[in-house]
Amino acid sequence: MYVKLCGLRTEADVEVAVGAGADAVGFVLTESPRRVDVDTARRLVREVPPDVLAVGVFRGVGAAEVRRLAEESGIGAVQLHGDYPREAFDEVAAAGVRLLRAVALTPGTDVRVGAYGEDMLLLDSPVAGSGERWDLTALDAARPEGRWLLAGGLGVHNVAEAVTRARPWGVDVSSGIEASRGVKDHGLMREFVVAARSADA
Numbered sequence: 001m002y003v004k005l006c007g008l009r010t011e012a013d014v015e016v017a018v019g020a021g022a023d024a025v026g027f028v029l030t031e032s033p034r035r036v037d038v039d040t041a042r043r044l045v046r047e048v049p050p051d052v053l054a055v056g057v058f059r060g061v062g063a064a065e066v067r068r069l070a071e072e073s074g075i076g077a078v079q080l081h082g083d084y085p086r087e088a089f090d091e092v093a094a095a096g097v098r099l100l101r102a103v104a105l106t107p108g109t110d111v112r113v114g115a116y117g118e119d120m121l122l123l124d125s126p127v128a129g130s131g132e133r134w135d136l137t138a139l140d141a142a143r144p145e146g147r148w149l150l151a152g153g154l155g156v157h158n159v160a161e162a163v164t165r166a167r168p169w170g171v172d173v174s175s176g177i178e179a180s181r182g183v184k185d186h187g188l189m190r191e192f193v194v195a196a197r198s199a200d201a
């Protein structure tokens with residue numbers, strides 16, 4: 001079970017995420033209570049070991065700007081939320097980063113992993129980063145295969161049940177590991193990784 005912990009803002013957050021065994025850590029470089037500026041992101045990315053993927057999260061930012069911020073921060077992957085066309089993915093990929101395509105599962109959503117050149121697909125709630133869950137029965141009509149992550153309102157107390165229901169390749173969380181909006185709870189971060197992997201066993 002691949003686990004991404006998102007919305008990290010401090011060195012201590014990174015240290016705890018890596019120590020807990022996260023496969024990927026996310027830094028929000030877009031409008032959000034969890035936003036970090038590019039200098040902070042660059043400083044935090046330096047603390048991430050090479051075997052952990054450092055992901056920059058973007059929404060509503062043009063592809064050229066995403067690419068610039070990716071290059072300046074040194075992140076290893078870009079997570080794009082919203083209506084980015086295929087060309088935007090290609091432009092961002094030119095920065096030498098891996099791609100995550102984040103979408104809400106609505107009728108007509110292309111759930112083929114790699115359809116836009118992405119390495120991973122993220123199925124999230126309609127309002128990303130809100131901590132709101134979405135109806136997993138939608139997966140019965142359109143289920144991705146391969147490297148896809150389940151996100152949206154996951155937490156220590158529901159991740160195991162969600163994994164059992166949805167059978168994703170990985171999970172992603174932000175709100176559910178916070179003490180307050182934008183402030184990570186290090187205990188919950190550790191517990192989340194354990195809970196997510198316990199369901200996979």
Ligand SMILES: O=C(O)c1ccccc1N[C@@H]1O[C@H](COP(=O)(O)O)[C@@H](O)[C@H]1O
Pocket residue numbers: 006007026028030031032033034057058059081124125128129130131132151152153154172173174175176
């Ligand atoms: O966290 C945010 O504020 C955010 C802003 C813009 C795009 C995405 C954002 N968050 C991403 O949403 C998912 C799930 O979040 P949650 O667990 O439901 O809070 C995660 O990938 C965040 O990075």
